[in-house]
Amino acid sequence: MTRYTQVFLATAFTSRSKQDIEILQDCLFCINEQGMIARIVRPEDLDYTAVLAEYEQTDHFQRIEKGSYLLPGFVDLHIHASQWAQAGTALDLPLNEWLNKYTFPLEERFSDLAYAQLVYEDVVQTLLANGTTTALYFATIHKEASILLANICAEKGQRGLVGKVVMDHPDETSPHYRDMNVQTALEDTEEFILAVKELSKTTKQGVYPVVTPRFIPSCTDESLHGLGELAQKYDTHIQSHCSESDWAHKHVQKRFGKNDTQALNDFGLLQDKTVLAHCNFLSDEDAALFAETGSAIAHCPISNAYFANSVLPAARFASMGVDIGLGSDIAGGFSPSLYDNARQAVMSSRMLEDGVDPSLPADERGVSDSRIALNEAFYYLTAGGGESLSLPIGRLEEGYAWDVQRINTLVPTARLPLFDNEIELTDLFQKMLYLVRPENIQDVWVQGELVHSRR
Structure with missing residues (x-):
């Protein structure tokens, strides 16, 4: 036997x-x-x-x-590990103001490895205590602190997919918190990838490096192109934000004359190991490109309620063959619990279907066939997350x-x-x-x- x-x-x-x-x-x-x-x-x-x-x-x-x-253990497809320190703070502000006043000054502190260790150990242990066994993390621009996060995942037993964030555009980033230039951003990313791949050789559950342009507004064309080449060279996962809010979505349209999805694809950043957060404003053509390339959506329903200016039409995108999982989006989402995010995913979908403006007639108030049931939200938490990452989990x-x-x-x-x-x-x-x-x-x-x- x-x-x-x-x-x-x-x-x-x-x-x-x-x-x-x-x-x-x-x-x-x-x-x-x-x-x-x-x-x-x-x-x-x-x-x-x-x-x-x-x-x-x-x-x-x-x-x-x-x-x-x-x-099954839950799969968190989008979380900013560094932002755990600001969870539950200033969620009433507009996204751009929230980032510049709170988030970027906080992330700047992660050049201090002692501070990074304090926060990263706590967030990994907190997620495990909430049933999250796999997490796709944004770290910060700091190579050493990002490697530290991967090491903490390895030591504590969580399956961590970790990205050193790239943000090098001088017009859309703070002079106090950005990659020095394109060359530095790409060199640090490559060194980070190699270090995490070496760590993974001795980690039973696996840790993975992730190519991570923060989002198109914060990156130059040169860095986006270079990151696409690095992802292909090392066969890594890719993560970023995509069409999250009115501001971000319109910024990309003005810059490139196209939506985020098409722009990211032009830079080689859409493929089977790509997970893009939010995606609320995808067109049907965008969704078809997601399905064609095997890219996945990290649906962040709590965060979307604060910053995305809309409800993700998850049911519509799923019916088009797009892979979908759930993300907590700490700290845009206040809760580290994916249980909370599954509940919100169901509630948000009901609000999208029924509508929210009581002054309108019932037949004009919502978007039909938008609701997702609890079973589907559970699928996103588990099997959908595994499929989004192309890993045998969930x-x-x-x-x-x-x-x-x-x-x-x-x-x-x-x-x-x-x-x-x-x-x-x-x-x-x-x-x-x-x-x-x-x-x-x-x-x-x-x-x-x-x-x-x-x-």
Whole structure:
């Protein structure tokens, strides 16, 4: 019989498709030494009893107790790690003013590695405690601090995709916080890529360098072109902001006579490992280019409510074949919890469909067929995030990483309102997605390793 390093007996939930949840009741999850799901043995399988008997009296076995359930670890497709220090601050300001008054002066401080370590260690641990097992991070322009963030992800066990930010345009950046010139920006980015690729060789769950032009307004044409070449040379992921707000969207149209999507594609920055945040103002032609290139949208519903001047038509873009996942967008979004962002994604989609102006007739008030259900938001949190990153994560399925969170519904300080022993598991799943707080997330595993525990 095949030997496994860990076997879990549990009831779990995973996405079968965008609309359908698969309930894996009382299954045996068999994990190999690489931290991958080697096999899922269901109660109806002929060898279920034999596998259970072989492992249940060993140190390799763990029974997830009554009242606790497993969910895949969540994938955060857009977070500014440095901005954790300003989360919940000045969200009433316009985006451009918020960036210049708060964000850029804060990010400038990350030249101080002691300060960077203080913030980065805390944000990585906070995300793990909230069930986020993979995070796509913007760091800052500082090469050394960006490498430090990758090291912290490696040490704490989170799968981190980290980008050294590039912003070199003298007209759209502060003289106190920008890359010195195109050459420095590209050289630092290349050295950063090589350092993180070397680190990844000894990191079980993987850390990845990400080519990261902050957004088109902050970058010169030369740096955007050079970053496209670096991404191709080293086969890295790419991230940026795209058509986020009226201001940013119109800036790019004025500069290039086209939308962000087309401009980024011209610079070689749209490909299967590209994730672009927000994308609220994509045209149908833009969305078709996303689908054609395999680029993905990081939907940031809480942040969008403050800064994007619109609601992302996620249902429409998904129907066009665009990959979509969720992002917290700390600190444009105040919450490190992707549970909160999934809830907001559902609510925002309902507001888009129903409309928000009560002075208009009902049939003129909203955009039809815009709502997404909770199951779809869960898909974005998990499988959609994995597909957006082209990584085998986000599903409880054979061949995928054992990235899992154990949810205890009976925690005294955060007990879910479950008063019927015969509650349908589909109803229980919805209660968890809507009501779970960090106290309920008792254990978190990444690539088979326990990285967070409240016990």
